[in-house]
Amino acid sequence: MLELIEQFNVLGAFWLNIRLAAVSFVLALVLGTVVAVLRLAPVGVLNWFGSTYVTLLRNTPLTLIIVFANLGLWAQLGLEFVPRDRPNFILENNFWLAVLGLTVYHAAFICEAIRSGVNTVPVGQAEASRSIGLTFPQSLREVILPQAFRGAITPIGNVLIALIKNTTVAVAIGNREIAYAMRNMIEFRPDAGLLIFLLVAIGFVALTLPVGLLTSWLSTRLAVKR
């Protein structure tokens, strides 16, 4: 097992999954919050943009989005995140294209998680904030969203767990992450069979289990007491 790990740089591959997940998660949180605000705003057009975004992104397969980022945005439209003369240009650019795909896809789910958090906030909170003269954006920022995030910790954690596992889709555009390493292992070490699967599965459990534990601890700790 150790030998497998060394030979196929399993740790390095997992490290790429972790980086993909971490960067995409932070960006998806930001984008998802923006989309959630669009959906909550008392303006019809904004609601339309928000809900169209969610419907579109949530119902498109992630592989399609990521392949589109590569073939459509980069190959066709020339979207480049790093200077072309970098020695690892292709690898680095593919990393960011995968981040882009993972971000826009999971932002749709983050948006819905935040909306479920907003539903845990009693309407009286919004009414009280309006009645002391806060504008809609102020009331969102000061009262609704801080409480909504606390109510959304568990669903947001679920999105993060899905996101971590979904980083394996990045192999589709040449990211050398764990699914790539796994393919190599299966090809060159068919004798190792089950061990390979076990190794990858354990790796993911090791990544996702703490997320679940952390979010359930956080959601009790930060719960809004009413």
Add this chain to the structure above:
Amino acid sequence: MTDSSGPQRGLGKPLVVLDDVNKHFGDLHVLKDINLTVHEGEVVVVIGPSGSGKSTLCRTINRLENFESGSITIDGTKLPEEGKALAQLRADVGMVFQSFNLFSHKTILENVTLGPVKARGKKPAEAKKRAMELLERVGVAHQAEKYPAQLSGGQQQRVAIARSLAMEPRVMLFDEPTSALDPEMINEVLDVMTSLAHSGMTMIVVTHEMGFARKAADRVVFMSDGAIVEENTPEEFFTNPQSARAKDFLGKILTH
């Protein structure tokens, strides 16, 4: 203006004026041709059966609800439609809810300073100083660093009053402020409201507390089925109601 056993004060100019206000919830005609003028410094108690539209009246004055026809002016200014102007106007109209609605994730002190800092642009230090004075006044200053859920209902409602007062409102609306309280806590809230009334605050109070109405109100407005049926001084209204509906209603609440 009729004058009797209510508090003797000179009333100022008209502050809140509702003129033929109508509102529907779908097919339900919830406010019917409401005409009501509340003068500066006046305390008006609104009373009436459950479902008669009292809360809707309060919420409409604050434009938490829209209405279809008629007009509402605060100190001569029509209620703006939406946006920043409306937010500014709401800052001038305090509202105290039946269910307190303190911001659950903020401390008592933060609850009171939020509006002055964000909506009025006060300096945080100044807002904090004023907030502590107000919390002192309603008797919960020693709880300033706690969260709402750690306080009793009566204390929470007094904080809610301080939160409204911190905005230095022109008028305050109270929607059944003691209905959600355990009986032993009702008086601590009514006492704060009574002293507020005596300090000259303009108040519109939905309540069935007759003691408060007698002590603090200039006028009682009786609502039934979305309409104002009768208005009088508290003494006259409670001892000598004119309409059959008011008699019937008083008969019911007095026997309880």
